[in-house]
Amino acid sequence: MSVIGIDFGNESCYIAVAKAGGIETITNDYSLRATPSCVAFTGKNRTLGVAAKNQQVTNMKNTICGFKHLLGRKFRDPVVQNELNSIPYRVEERPDGSIGICANYMDEDQSFTPEQITAMLFTKLKIDATDALKTQIYDCVITVPSYFTNAQRKALLDAAGIAGLNCLRLMNETTATALGYGFYKQDLPAPEEKPRNVIFVDFGHSAIQVSACAFNKGKLKMLASASDLVGGRDVDSMLANHFSNEFVTKYKVDPRTNKKAYLRLLTEVEKLKKQMSANSTKLPLSIECFMNDTDVHSSIQRSDMEEICTSLFQRIEACMKRCLKDSKLTLEDIHAVEIVGGSSRIPAVKHLIEQIFGKTPSTQLNQDEAVSRGGALQCAVLSPAVRVKDFNIVDIQPFTVMLSFDNENGQRTEMEVFPANHASPFSRLLTMYRRDPFAIKLYYADPAPCIDPFIGEWQIKDVKPSATGEAQEVKVKVRINHNGLLLVASAQMVEKKDVQEAEQNGNETESTQQQQQSSTPQSPNEQPSNPDSQNTTASSGTEPMDTTPPSNNEDDKKKKKSSNKIVELTINARTHGYSQHEFDKYFELEGKMISNDRQEKERVDARNALEEFVYEYRGKLQEGGNLFEYIDDPSREEICRQLDDVENWLYEDGDSCEREIYRNRLGELNKKIDPIKARHDEYEGQQQAFNDLGHAI
Ligand code: ATP
Ligand code: MG
Structure with missing residues (x-):
């Protein structure tokens, strides 16, 4: 079994595989290393990846690209509304506020969820990886932007599941890059030494992410991360806008009014942008028969582009400065700035890095593949299928997370449960005193990265007062898990019983454990406990959670053991992500589409095989062909007429038949041709034997 890392980019995906000899990038069915994040629909099947991108201009409404930021968001989300400006396909709001992506598939107008579309792309990646590695692909690590919220992460996990992938971990993209950087370094400082601090800048298609990371031998710790939804595509659209304005005055055509023309312009300006990264001289732009049969011409140079995109570069600058500030590093503390992502090739971005971090950006890593390679390494570390050394990662969760609950008097208590840039994974233990079941809510603090700050609500069931009617101690574990997901992981009620009672009820079935003590209070809401008030105390520790060393006093242990009964409480969660029922439905649908694609491919292959047969044997039977003399x-x-008939039929009634019909036709033709081939082979064989004999004599 192979372990892979998937970099799910807004523009393209990369897959890397961890092998005994190192990490390799997998090429797709077009022998390319990048697979466009693109899914297209036709009347008969789906087209995925490179093939989908190649037919975009002729099938714009049914070609779905740039959907990474639709995942886990509501239709009304301002980010989604902004995306809609550049999306050439139709997106609808569903009754529950979620997103439906519309396309004509199997000659029907259909609506798909962003999770389904992403799953289709993952299906393609899985097929390519399976073909390349000649083995089943199941386990993977998928990389996500560090700014992805719970809703986005859950949506991505659902998408992976629908595609039949077992995502061992969602890994933050810059953390994956950092792992790829540190894993093979032999000269990292020893654990007790001052760490080596490296800044990673990933400037891609749709976003910039900047992270600060501290390395020691065998471990890395993320210090801070900042991001902004500004990417290479924004440079393209600013340039396209610039040329559109020019064409309005110069040629009286506005590409923004015609989606096809605008897409063509975008393709051209992207090419220009890439040339400008390597070239500072004036470069021409020429598009023939652009709009209204008009040829358009213009030119641009790097300094013009930098001026046009000033506002974008300002945002990038602010993002880098935010990361530097949050990391609390001085410029002297920084060992290097590593750049990855396609857009980091833009010289203006490199200049900004030099200005802000005082270092020439370094390109030790493969700029396009670093993220997927780090993902594959992480997958290898996690999977028993491959043996690699361990590498300890302490990541961060970039948002401030709040927790709220109502006390028994109905008063709301709100507290910050995780500040921004908190270590991840991590658990916090909260102690509350309650008589009845209650609910806990988690949400992102303002200013939230998304319009919907809701993370989830957890109903803590089975809480009841003690025998004497008093509130009981309830311990709630709030967690940032390995996927960067926030959740209430468990809740326990500590039923206090005096020793006598415990002795009488010696045959308790529920587990009895030593009570964990809370550490220092963390906020005004977390005053030390008074069993009669509904206060909250908190303790924190890295995973797995075990913050308080067990007491060494055996007598004390015995006493406590027998005096407390820990009851695991049932928790009902309401969070993002599909219910089992929804998941099963989409999983089944994807399975049907996969089998339909396979059938369609077999059908088309059978048709092509018949067509090729006709061409091949008509040529061979004609004068000059090698079968001419054997009939x-x-x-x-008679046979040539039959071949012509089949050809005509293929272009008319036989254009879209079942696979079996093509196969039968091919079988009939073969029956006619086989005796001729046999005569040819026999004669050739005799000739060969005769020649061999001649040589021997
Ligand atoms: P994201 O990280 O936002 O999800 P992604 O991972 O798909 O997107 P990348 O593959 O890192 O994005 O980068 C693609 C972007 O890089 C495109 O906008 C492309 O135009 C840009 N790009 C690639 N090469 C160059 C270059 N030489 N100069 C400028 N920009 C470039
Ligand atoms: Mg990327």
């Missing part, structure tokens, strides 16, 4: 004239005419 008499009337029979040849």
Whole structure:
């Protein structure tokens, strides 16, 4: 079994595989390393990846690209509304506020969820990886932007599941890059030494992410991360806008009014942008028969582009400065700035890095593949299928997370449960005193990265007062898990019983454990406990959670053991992500589409095989062909007429038949041709034997 890392980019995906000899990038069915994040629909099947991108201009409404930021968001989300400006396909709001992506598939107007579309792309990646590695692909690590919220992460996990992938971990993209950087370094400082601090800048298609990371031998710790939804595509659209304005005055055509023309312009300006990264001289732009049969011409140079995109570069600058500030590093503390992502090739971005971090950006890593390679390494570390050394990662969760609950008097208590840039994974233990079941809510603090700050609500069931009617101690574990997901992981009620009672009820079935003590209070809401008030205390520790060393006093242990009964409480969660029922439905649908694609491919292959047969044997039977002499004239005419008939049929009634019909036709033709081939082979064989004999003599 192979372990892979998937970099799910807004523009393209990369897959890397961890092998005994190191990490390799997998090429797709077009022998390319990048697979466009693109899914297209036709009347008969889906087209995925490179093939989908190649037919975009002729099938714009049914070609779905740039959907990474639709995942886990509501239709009304301002980010989604902004995306809609550049999306050439139709997106609808569903009754529950979620997103439906519309396309004509199997000659029907259909609506798909962003999770389904992403799953289709993952299906393609899985097929390519399976073909390349000649083994089943199941386990993977998928990389996500560090700014992805719970809703986005859950949506991505659902998408992976629908595609039949077992995502061992969602890994933050810059953390994956950092792992790829640190894993093979032999000269990292020893654990007790001052760490080596490296800044990673990933400037891609749709976003910039900047992270600060501290390395020691065998471990890395993320210090801070900042991001902004500004990417290479924004440079393209600013340039396209610039040329559109020019064409309005110069040629009286506005590409923004015609989606096809605008897409063509975008393709051209992207090419220009890439040339400008390597070239500071004036470069021409020429598009023939652009709009209204008009040829358009213009030119641009790097300094013009930098001026046009000033506002974008300002945002990038602010993002880098935010990361530097949050990391609390001085410029002297920084060992290097590593750049990855396609857009980091833009010289203005490199200049900004030099200005802000005082270092020439370094390109030790493969700029396009670093993220997927780090993902594959992480997958290898996690999977028993591959043996690699361990590498300890302490990541961060970039948002401030709040927790709220109502006390028994109905008063709301709100507290910050995780500040921004908190270590991840991590658990916090909260102690509350309650008599009845209650609910806990988690949400992102303002200013939230998304319009919907809701993370989830957890109903803590089975809480009841003690025998004497008093509130009981409830311990709630709030967690940032390995996927960067926030959740209430468990809740326990500590039923206090005096020793006598415990002795009488010696045959308790529920587990009895030593009570964990809370550490220092963390906020005004977390005053030390008074069993009669509904206060909250908190303790924190890295995973797995075990913050308080067990007492060494055996007598004390015995006493406590027998005096407390820990009851695991049932928790009902309401969070993002599909219910089992929804998941099963989409999983089944994807399975049907996969089998339909396979059938369609087999059908098309059978048709092509028949067509090729006709061309091949018509040529061979004609004068000059190698079968010409092995058949008499009337029979040849008869077979050639049949071949012509099949050809005509293929272009008319036989254009879209079932696979079996093509196969049967091919079988019939083969029956006619086989005796001729046999005569040819026999004669050739005799000739060969005769020649061999001649040589021998
Ligand atoms: P994201 O990280 O936002 O999800 P992604 O991972 O798909 O997107 P990348 O593959 O890192 O994005 O980068 C693609 C972007 O890089 C495109 O906008 C492309 O135009 C840009 N790009 C690639 N090469 C160059 C270059 N030489 N100069 C400028 N920009 C470039
Ligand atoms: Mg990327």
